[in-house]
Amino acid sequence: MIIDHENILNLANQHRSSIYGFLRDMVAIPSQSRNEKKIINRIKKEMTDVGFDRIEIDVMGNLLGYIGTGKHLIAMDAHVDTVGPGKMDNWHHDPYKGYEDDTTIYGLGTSDQAGGMAAMVYAGKIIKELGLDPDLTLLVTGTVQEEECDGLCWRYIIEQTGIRPEFVISTEPSSGKIRRGQKGRMEMRLFVEGKSAHASTPERGDNAIFKMVPILSELEQLAGRLKEDPFLGKATLTVSEIFFTSPARCAVADSCWVSIDRRLTAGETVEDALSEIRNLDSVLDAGATVTLYNYDLPSYTGLVYPTECYFPSWTIEEDHPICRLLVKAYSSIFNQTPEIDNWDFSTNGVAIMGQHHIPCIGFGPGQIDQAHAPNEKIMKKDLVEAAALYAAIPGVYIKHIKEK
Known part of the structure; x- marks a missing residue:
C-alpha cells in the first residue's frame, strides 16, 4: 500500500x-x-x-x-x-x-x-x-x-x-x-433476607427493606473512599436498582436486593471489590450476600455464551x-x-x-x-x-x- x-x-x-x-x-x-x-x-x-x-x-x-x-x-x-x-x-x-x-x-x-x-x-x-x-x-x-x-x-x-x-x-x-x-466495571447483587408478617404487627416479622437502609448508607460512604489512579481516575460505586418481595402492601417485606455498579480503576481486582462490600459492618449484621450477576441472554442467532458480569x-x-x-x-x-x-x-x-x-x-x-x-x-x-x-x-x- x-x-x-x-x-x-x-x-x-x-x-x-x-x-x-x-x-x-x-x-x-x-x-x-x-x-x-x-x-x-x-x-x-x-x-x-x-x-x-x-x-x-x-x-x-x-x-x-x-x-x-x-x-x-x-x-x-x-x-x-x-x-x-x-x-x-x-x-x-x-x-x-x-x-x-x-x-x-x-x-x-x-x-x-x-x-x-x-x-x-x-x-x-x-x-x-x-x-x-x-x-x-x-x-x-x-x-x-x-x-x-x-x-x-x-x-x-x-x-x-x-x-x-x-x-x-x-x-x-x-x-x-x-x-x-x-476503567473496568462489575455488576453486583446484594441480597437481604427478611421474614413476612402482617403489617399491623410488624414486630412479628423481619423487614428486609429496613435491614437494607444502613447498608445503603455504608455503601455511599464506601464510594467516597475508593482508590484513585493518576491516569484512569477514581473508582466509583453506585446503587443502580432496588427490588423487594412482600406478600402484599399490608405485609412486611421478606426480601430486598439492590444492584451495584462498580467501576474499577487500575490495580483493583474483582475479589477486592467483592470483599470490601462483604466486610462492611452493616452487610455482616444483616447476613447479606454479595454476588456477581451473570449474563446469559441469547444473541439474535440464538447462541448463549454465558459470562459473569465482570469486565476488567x-x-x-x-x-x-x-x-x-x-x-x-x-x-x-x-x-x-x-x-x-x-x-x-x-x-x-x-x-x-x-x-x-x-x-x-x-x-x-x-x-x-x-x-x-x-x-x-x-x-x-x-x-x-x-x-x-x-x-x-x-x-x-x-x-x-x-x-x-
Missing part, C-alpha cells in the same frame, strides 16, 4: 456522500442488543459493494469483513447494537430517520457506534483503491450485544474462532482524541508501539499532534485487552457526550477524517514492521 496521506484524505472526501448515505441507512434500522440481524445484513451488503475480499457472519452473529490475505492480521471494531431511544418526546427529530443538514447527521447510533462502522467500511474501500501490502490482512468487525454485555462478542471471537489480531482499533466515539484505556480495566502505555503508530498516522493525516486520554465508559477493550491482552487503542468519530443521549448526532467532518485515518493505519503499520 502506498502511504500517500494527502491522497488518502482526498479519497475520503470523494466518498463522503456514500459515507453519509450508508450511515443514514444504518440509523434507519432499529438494532437494539439481540436484534441486530437486519443491520448486520445491511453492513454486509455495503462491504460487498465496496469490495471486501471475504465476509463472514459467525455463530454469535458478529460480522467479519476481510481485506487481504497476509500473515499480519490487524483489526478494527465497531459494535452495531444501540440502546433504546428512551422518551421520544426528548427527540427533536425522529431517532430512526437520520436527519441531515450541511454539517451534521442526527439519529440514534450515529456516534455510538454506526459512525465508526461507516468510516471503517469506507476506509476499506480506500485501501482497496490504493492496494494493501501483501503481508497484511485487515479485519473489520461489526459486533453484537455490546450494549448489554461489553466484550462478550470479542470473547467469543477470540475464544471460539481462534482469531487473534496483532492489535485492534476500537472506533467508539472519542471526541477527537486517541484513547488508550478505560485496561490500559496501554503512551510509548507502546501501537499507541505511537496511531499518533504517527494521525499526525501524518491531520498535520497536528493528537491529544491522548482514557475513555470514562466501557468498551469491547475489556475482552480484547483486559482479558486477552491483545493491544487495543481507540479513535472514533463522534463526541463522547452523544452516547446514549437524546438528539444524538455526529459531525460529517468527523466521519470523513476517521475514514482517512483508518485507511492510513495499515500502511503505517507495515512500514513500522519492515523497519524493525
